[in-house]
Amino acid sequence: MLPLVLDTVSFAINGRTIIDRVSVEIGAGPRTVILGPNGAGKSVLMRLCHGLLRQTGGSIAWRGANGGRQRQAMVFQRPVMLRRSALANVIYGLKVAGFSRTERELRARDVLEVVGLANVAERPARVLSGGEQQRLALARAWALNPEVLFLDEPTANLDPGATRELETIISQINAGGTKIVMTTHNLGQAKRLGDEILFLHQGRLVERSPADRFFQQPMSAEAIAFIKGELPWS
Amino acid sequence: MSKMNDLTSAFTQAFGLIGRLDTELLAIVGLSLEVSLTAVVLASALGLPIGAAIAVGRFRGRQPLIVVLNALMGLPPVVVGLMVYLLLSRAGPLGQLGILFTPAAMVVAQTILILPIVAALSRQVIEDAWHEYREQLRSLGAGPLTAAITLLWDTRFSLVTIVLAGFGRAAAEVGAVMIVGGNIDGVTRVMTTAIALETSKGDLPLALGLGVILLSLVLALNAAAYWVKEAAQRRYG
Numbered sequence: 432m433l434p435l436v437l438d439t440v441s442f443a444i445n446g447r448t449i450i451d452r453v454s455v456e457i458g459a460g461p462r463t464v465i466l467g468p469n470g471a472g473k474s475v476l477m478r479l480c481h482g483l484l485r486q487t488g489g490s491i492a493w494r495g496a497n498g499g500r501q502r503q504a505m506v507f508q509r510p511v512m513l514r515r516s517a518l519a520n521v522i523y524g525l526k527v528a529g530f531s532r533t534e535r536e537l538r539a540r541d542v543l544e545v546v547g548l549a550n551v552a553e554r555p556a557r558v559l560s561g562g563e564q565q566r567l568a569l570a571r572a573w574a575l576n577p578e579v580l581f582l583d584e585p586t587a588n589l590d591p592g593a594t595r596e597l598e599t600i601i602s603q604i605n606a607g608g609t610k611i612v613m614t615t616h617n618l619g620q621a622k623r624l625g626d627e628i629l630f631l632h633q634g635r636l637v638e639r640s641p642a643d644r645f646f647q648q649p650m651s652a653e654a655i656a657f658i659k660g661e662l663p664w665s
Numbered sequence: 666m667s668k669m670n671d672l673t674s675a676f677t678q679a680f681g682l683i684g685r686l687d688t689e690l691l692a693i694v695g696l697s698l699e700v701s702l703t704a705v706v707l708a709s710a711l712g713l714p715i716g717a718a719i720a721v722g723r724f725r726g727r728q729p730l731i732v733v734l735n736a737l738m739g740l741p742p743v744v745v746g747l748m749v750y751l752l753l754s755r756a757g758p759l760g761q762l763g764i765l766f767t768p769a770a771m772v773v774a775q776t777i778l779i780l781p782i783v784a785a786l787s788r789q790v791i792e793d794a795w796h797e798y799r800e801q802l803r804s805l806g807a808g809p810l811t812a813a814i815t816l817l818w819d820t821r822f823s824l825v826t827i828v829l830a831g832f833g834r835a836a837a838e839v840g841a842v843m844i845v846g847g848n849i850d851g852v853t854r855v856m857t858t859a860i861a862l863e864t865s866k867g868d869l870p871l872a873l874g875l876g877v878i879l880l881s882l883v884l885a886l887n888a889a890a891y892w893v894k895e896a897a898q899r900r901y902g
């Protein structure tokens with residue numbers, strides 16, 4: 432279904448423009464990190480891409496074969512866990528996506544194993560720790576075998592240890608062939624996980640570069656200020 | 666002094682009735698439970714899906730519907746009784762059924778009485794959950810029907826307390842069952858109507874005995890509702 436092509440996409444609400452004429456093509460392969468300070472519009476842009484919001488201007492299209500919602504998944508900054516076991520949460524996603532009963536159980540056990548939650552599979556999801564819940568959300572999304580996985584600040588509420596665990600799993604998922612599109616306001620995380628950086632500032636896509644170049648020779652004044660820590664980002 | 670003695674002896678006799686499982690008392694309690702349990706099952710079978718549909722649905726007239734539903738929670742039982750009486754009376758539109766002054770009519774009246782309670786309160790609970798779940802469920806690809814079913818299941822512990830509240834309201838009301846049941850001895854006499862009658866006749870022991878049982882029932886229901894929620898909160902978060 433990739434590439435995802437955004438053509439002068441805008442989003443306004445209550446007369447305020449939140450996303451301002453963003454044009455970009457997101458292709459298969461490298462991990463794309465949408466970087467920017469708080470309030471830049473990263474979450475809104477991601478919701479537009481995932482189809483949870485409708486743009487008020489421009490167009491968003493999946494240009495590849497086999498398009499549609501089926502093959503994309505998203506992990507939210509604050510994931511919502513259903514009141515049932517960790518395993519049942521993963522199975523739920525698979526059921527809604529139309530996987531067969533036997534396949535659901537197998538895949539669910541499988542992904543829980545990979546994210547290191549096999550030992551708490553039967554525990555109610557909502558009593559798991561923040562880090563465990565975020566890994567569970569990742570497992571639930573990944574179990575659907577998406578072509579693209581959107582991650583909205585997946586580690587924003589986690590301690591450094593849990594953050595590292597999650598980043599490792601994200602890299603594994605990417606190595607397995609799933610396209611990662613992730614937002615963060617954290618420079619360190621963007622460096623660790625980003626192959627290419629989309630730098631967003633006040634709703635505008637200010638810069639798009641390979642990660643190395645972005646951090647060594649940022650081109651826009653906003654990116655330079657952000658990297659020097661002159662823009663608020665925490 | 667003698668008044669005091671009357672009261673003491675009435676209480677003693679009341680507990681005597683309960684203690685030796687007096688058949689008349691048991692029959693009245695049994696019919697009460699039967700009627701109100703049936704009513705709450707029917708009201709829940711209708712009210713919970715209605716609540717979920719209004720919570721998740723987007724349709725014209727939704728807001729007025731919610732306002733009306735909320736207002737109907739305060740329906741006076743005697744008004745419901747009167748309406749059902751008119752429906753079921755010989756000349757009424759459903760007179761052919763011939764169920765006026767039978768337990769079936771009482772079930773109908775109590776179902777109508779508590780349906781708005783179950784629907785309105787569950788609508789509120791499910792809508793609150795919907796705000797939290799909405800994007801996640803949409804992201805996973807759930808349509809409105811799947812979402813409604815998911816929310817019904819995920820709010821199940823709160824819904825149980827709503828259903829118990831509905832049962833409590835049904836078991837404790839007197840006006841509706843009095844009008845459509847007629848308080849016929851051995852046929853349609855339930856706890857509340859019996860208490861009203863026996864008190865007016867001056868037969869305090871039976872009235873008191875039933876009053877004690879009714880009060881215990883309401884207390885037990887509230888304890889159960891509280892306990893279910895607490896236990897669920899601890900276990901499921």
Ligand SMILES: Nc1ncnc2c1ncn2[C@@H]1O[C@H](COP(=O)(O)OP(=O)(O)O)[C@@H](O)[C@H]1O
Pocket residue numbers: 444449467468469470471472473474475476
């Ligand atoms: N539903 C909404 N209604 C009104 N304003 C919104 C809404 N969602 C986001 N915003 C505003 O849009 C801006 C960008 O928000 P967001 O995308 O969450 O930023 P980021 O994720 O980059 O921190 C913020 O100023 C926020 O207040």
Ligand SMILES: [Mg+2]
Pocket residue numbers: 473474475508583584
């Ligand atoms: Mg955000």
